[in-house]
Amino acid sequence: GAGVSQSPRYKVAKRGQDVxxxxxxxxxxxxxxxxxxxxxxxxxxxxxxxxxxxxDKSGLPSDRFFAERPEGSVSTLKIxxxxxxxxxxYLCASSLATWTSNNEQFFxxxxxxxxx
Amino acid sequence: EDKVVQSxxxxxVHEGDTVTLNCSYEVTNFRSLLWYKQEKKxxxxxxxxxxxxxxxxxxxxxxxxxxxxxxxxxxxxxxxTGDSAIYLCAVKTSGSRLTFGxxxxxxxxx
Numbered sequence: 001g002a003g004v005s006q007s008p009r010y011k012v013a014k015r016g017q018d019v020x021x022x023x024x025x026x027x028x029x030x031x032x033x034x035x036x037x038x039x040x041x042x043x044x045x046x047x048x049x050x051x052x053x054x055x056d057k058s059g060l061p062s063d064r065f066f067a068e069r070p071e072g073s074v075s076t077l078k079i080x081x082x083x084x085x086x087x088x089x090y091l092c093a094s095s096l097a098t099w100t101s102n103n104e105q106f107f108x109x110x111x112x113x114x115x116x
Numbered sequence: 117e118d119k120v121v122q123s124x125x126x127x128x129v130h131e132g133d134t135v136t137l138n139c140s141y142e143v144t145n146f147r148s149l150l151w152y153k154q155e156k157k158x159x160x161x162x163x164x165x166x167x168x169x170x171x172x173x174x175x176x177x178x179x180x181x182x183x184x185x186x187x188x189x190x191x192x193x194x195x196x197t198g199d200s201a202i203y204l205c206a207v208k209t210s211g212s213r214l215t216f217g218x219x220x221x222x223x224x225x226x
Contacts (some may be wrong), residue, residue, distance in 0.1 A: 004158070033213070042120075042204055042216030043159070059213065091158070104150060105214060107158040 002026075004108035006092050012114045013082045021077045021111045025094030032075050033105060034067055035091040043091050049075060050098055082115045089113075118143040122205050122217035130225050133195050137220045139205030140187040149181055149188050150214065152204040159204055162190070195224045 005024045013019050025032050031050055035043035036059075045059040051072035060067070064083075069075040079086055089112050093105035119142045129135055141149070148166045152159035163172045165181035165188060172179050176195075181188045192199055200223050206214040 035214075035216075040218070042122075042206070042218050043214075044216070045213035048213065056213065104161045104164050106161065107152075109157045 004092055004094050004106055006090075006108040006111050008111060009109060010112050010114075012116065014116055015083060016081050018078065018080045019082055019113060021079075021090050021113070023075045023077070023092030023094075023108060025073065025075070025092070026096075026106060027073075029094035029096050029106075030098055031095040031103075031105075032069055033093040033095070034075070034077050035093065036061075037089040037091055037110070039088075046077070046090075079113075082113075084115050087113055087115045118207065118209060118215040120205055120207050120215050120217040122203075122220050124220060125218060126221040126223070128223045128225065129195055131196060133224075134191065134193045135195060135222065137190040137192075137203050137205075137222070138187065139189070139217055141205075141207045141215075142186065143207050143209050143215065145210035146183070146207060147210060148208045150206045150208065151179055151188075151190050152206065154202040154204055154219070155200075162203075192222075195222075197224050197226055200224045 007022045034046040037043040047067045048056040049069040064080045066078045089110040091110045092108045095103045095105045121140050123138045150164050151162040163179045168183040176193045179190045202219040204219045206216045
């Protein structure tokens with residue numbers, strides 16, 4: 001497709017369940033980012049991949065959060081033992097070149113996670 | 117810690133009005149400032165600004181950056197109801213992340 005796609009678009013989980021969120025970046029984009037957007041807030045950085053390498057995971061809020069991009073294209077964000085404070089929209093973005101360049105990031109529609 | 121502050125947080129205007137949205141920042145190793153429009157889906161890219169004093173324009177929208185005073189403004193003239201959205205300002209530093217402000221919720225009433 002032409003843009004970044006994410007699935008599922010909506011996810012409801014019971015507290016304690018594990019969830020997996022998928023991101024398909026724009027084909028050929030080297031960089032991939034995950035952001036968390038709480039209600040009424042701007043997106044907050046979680047992690048960054050350059051191809052398959054996770055170069056920055058400093059924004060992940062706890063060790064319950066794990067992300068991977070094993071073949072340098074599709075990425076999965078996994079949240080283990082979900083908590084209510086994990087409820088947010090999870091946005092994925094991709095960018096054509098590496099982080100050292102000044103390209104804009106293109107965002108997917110997000111996955112809205114609600115933890116009950 | 118890098119910081120981006122937007123104002124106002126919300127704004128309600130009538131169709132045809134002109135609005136100015138503000139974004140100020142305190143970051144280390146500034147590289148660029150970006151504006152995004154977010155409706156009920158993905159933030160969509162509007163502008164990237166890297167140099168002071170050079171206005172970027174797209175239709176009724178324009179934006180300018182002041183790197184000395186560390187702020188940017190986004191202007192929308194002759195607003196339409198379709199301009200209703202959250203406008204996000206983000207700053208890219210030498211690291212990999214974008215640091216976003218809270219956003220300005222703009223509502224344009226007919």
